[in-house]
Amino acid sequence: MPSAILKSGRRRPIRGGRDTREEILVAAEELLLRRGFNGFSYQHIAVRLGIRNAAIHYHFPTKEDLGVALVRRYRLRFLAWTDEAGKCCAALDRLAAYFQTYVDHLDGRLQICPVGIFGAEFDAIPDLMQREAQMMMRDVYEWMVATLQEGRRDASVAFEGDPRDKAMELAAAMQGAIQFAGIAGRERFEQVLRQITLELQPPARPAVAAVRAA
The missing domain is CATH 1.10.357.10 (Tetracycline Repressor, domain 2)
Known part of the structure; x- marks a missing residue:
């Protein structure tokens, strides 16, 4: 059904390792929908995914970069x-x-x-x-x-x-x-x-x- 394309778009990690950038976007999207853009921080994402804040900054140096993505x-x-x-x-x-x-x-x-x-x-x-x-x-x-x-x-x-x-x-x-x-x-x-x-x-x-x- 076409409407399925508009859902969260969660996908499996790349075989042999995590697709960290995609996981960050999925987690950020869920937080955005529940809290609004200014209602969550990189720490919320890090805790949810079990990663360090530095891993998020590697893919998205600023929260603005994350928001644009x-x-x-x-x-x-x-x-x-x-x-x-x-x-x-x-x-x-x-x-x-x-x-x-x-x-x-x-x-x-x-x-x-x-x-x-x-x-x-x-x-x-x-x-x-x-x-x-x-x-x-x-x-x-x-x-x-x-x-x-x-x-x-x-x-x-x-x-x-x-x-x-x-x-x-x-x-x-x-x-x-x-x-x-x-x-x-x-x-x-x-x-x-x-x-x-x-x-x-x-x-x-x-x-x-x-x-x-x-």
Whole structure:
């Protein structure tokens, strides 16, 4: 399933030794989702992996380097997902698969997604990381606009207004819903998701009754 590409991307260490850089990124991603970028340190990663801080600094000399690598990791994962989804799914199915990634975050008890974290902490993250986050947001936005446009052309998606405006509405609704879920429970997220899905469904075409000639 395409949405699996957007998950943590954990992979086995290289045979014959540890893939320390990859393990650091996986651990940092988990900490980022639970604590936010400014809520963890290299020491948290070192304790989790059973390595020295120096091993982390070897791969990522500064935390800014680590942060930029994390955002790029998300961007590349998202772009790979869009390539895969574009080969096998209609526009409405691709949108539903994207929304499913938010459900995956909730199922993993990670009640805020990376886009939401970078948005909430934007003024507090390093400059290079800010630029990468802006490019990631652009990637998501442009994909969503293109998918909405395609869905309107092939009649698999229905909505009023400009696709650019609809893309912003959908992004804001999903971000808000996942934030609400952390406070008010998963059912609040599901309410928003049901309504979004309903609004994107094309109207059912009335059945045309066969008329026999007298």
